[in-house]
Amino acid sequence: MQSSKFNLLFHFCYWLLWTSIGKLGEIKLAGLSVNAQKEMGSKSSTKCYGIPEGKGPYSVGCTDLMTDYTIQGSFFRLYYPSQNGTSSEETKWIPRKEYYRGLSDFLNIYRMLGETLFQHYVGSVTCPAKWNAAFKPGEKYPLIIFSHGLGAFRTIYSAICIEMASQGFIVAAVEHRDKSSSATYYHKENPVCEAQEEATENPNEEWIYYRKLKRGEQEFPLRHQQLQQRTEECIKALDLILGINNGNHVANVLSLNFDWTLLKESIDTDRIAVMGHSFGAATAIKTLSKDARFKGSVHQSFPDFTFLSGNFVGKIFKLKGDIDPNIAIDISNKASLAFLQKHLGLKKDFDQWDALVDGEGHNVIPGTNIDLPSTQPESLE
Template sequence: MQSSKFHLLFHFHYWLVWTSIGKLGEIKLAGLSVNAQKEMGSKSSTKFYRIPEGKGTYSVGCTDLMTDHTIQGSFFRLYYPSQNGTSSEETQWIPRKEYYGGLSDFLNMYRMLGETFLQYYVGSVTCPAKWNAAFKPGEKYPLIIFSHGLGAFRTIYSAICIEMASQGFIVAAVEHRDKSASATYYYKENSVSEAREETTEDLEEEWIYYRKLKRGEQEFPLRHQQVQQRTEECIKALDLILDINSGKHVVNVLPLNFDWTLLKDSIDSNRIAVIGHSFGAATAIETLSRETRFKGSVHQSFPDFTFLIGSVVGKIFKLKGEIDPNIAIDISNKASLAFLQKHLGLEKDFDQWDALIDGVGCNVIPGTNIDLPLTQPESVE
């Protein structure tokens, strides 16, 4: 069966901020097209779906960090270059059953039905990063802060984050607590634990679920408030990681066996970027406007669901497009890496994909499907 050509149902947003003048210096968008590979007959029901491994030279580890158990604290998943042979355990993709409930609400499914369906369909999925593997010291790695889209959470962009870590980046995927995630949580103190050391033994979980718009409610005020909180959470994550880089001791509320001291002096504080998808892209732009330590940002294309959901199910719940997700994510990641090398001044070989930034390639349509306002040419003095 000959494959057909489809237009990709997403676009890149490349946002370059010139921090020296403190304003947005360039906006570039490219629409893409790819060859879709259709599943045939009954093969689609037996096809094994898996989140793709990173294509870089580094092994990838993964862990979670929650500091200050309250809602004001910081919570993110860290993807990083890891030492080989220090862990054989792959990372569980969706770590808690409460996330299935949140996803069900966001997808407008009855919660009991949605939880059962999602647990059956993706409950055993792991992502190709070794859980709590030892961090690989000895290099200066650039840092990426990642902000998820509406209805997402810290774990479901692992295909992007793992690829970046395999190429030599440290990636902190923030889980936002502004009610834009389908689900997240923090810990409340019991009255008997207020004076005790910060651990989960005497704390009670408090779950936060996605807040839908009320009937007749205007969207802008809510989204504006959310993006401000999200920006603060991205900056908190950056501050926390740079504290770890400087050797400051941090207490992880989560009972995980990971040696954070290995990250000391391992982050290149002159090469820091923020990446966001969808509403996370808006978060990235707001973060860039308020924090000059960030050099640039990228709007990525796909959450992990595109690799794990079959065509029929994906279309029903609008979690999958018509195109081969492996082709799409490969183009997206290569263009992102080329962009990051160009604007972070990395000494890698990512410039081999510079043409994608300019919309040149056999699977790329130059230009944009977004109407942009005409800009006035700058006057020459």
């Protein structure tokens, strides 16, 4: 069944590629294009696609941090309240072509075809956060460590992270190097500048791609091993950020123009949470059990792809649910904020959405819609 789905994806993308550059040359790929003017098969009015802006009172900035010239270093994207007017540069959603290759591998698409499609249709997508904007000091912000799902990477949940930052949180979206990401990388030594990285292959980079199960291989041992590493990466990111909060110097391998000293004494160390989606949610739970500093929170409606796909392709490839993705993410974000206020003791107005946490509200299911096993699951220890 899984193989059939991926084969369908390949043939459908192949057909779309050739029709879009052939006699239907003016038609954009409705499934991925942020410039799409109309959904395929729809006679409705023009509808554009894009990642939603944060709804909170804070402007949002964004930067990347990579430490150490080994695979053991930390790598995450930071979303944070920012100072207005300190950057006009939009944040690129998928920053490197190697991520297209990883996504292609994960989806079982030929790399050349996948890279062409992704580059053409989402290569220009940006996030509503200012790249390297100056951090806004003067307040104590709660901190969230965010863990992505299988086949994702640090930028794919920007809609959630940007909303949290716009509401006054600092969010570190970790990019896991346990081979559960579509793609990730680290610098082995002496990196070139980012501008050069975009133009040429960097021999000092080591890329790590998604590790698929081998024929006949049991999944649990692999996921168990990955879960242990992911947990350590979340804890390591927390240690790093708290060190920055204490005034420790941080050396960024990526040589980005961002002043980390502004974060000194800006973290509310009594209000730290870990969040995640899918396998990232399992990571969040495991991290909670390992580190008491985290106070806590925990399917395709959540990654950013849902905002960049029309109904036709979105339904076929299950990138969309039955409700509008903007409504779905808004419900999820409000419920998360209400949960965080309750468990972190925040003095905000997020308690206005407490009913969502209790399963009350339109499009909300109380309890769970998943059939839980009657026996206790095997321990992840």
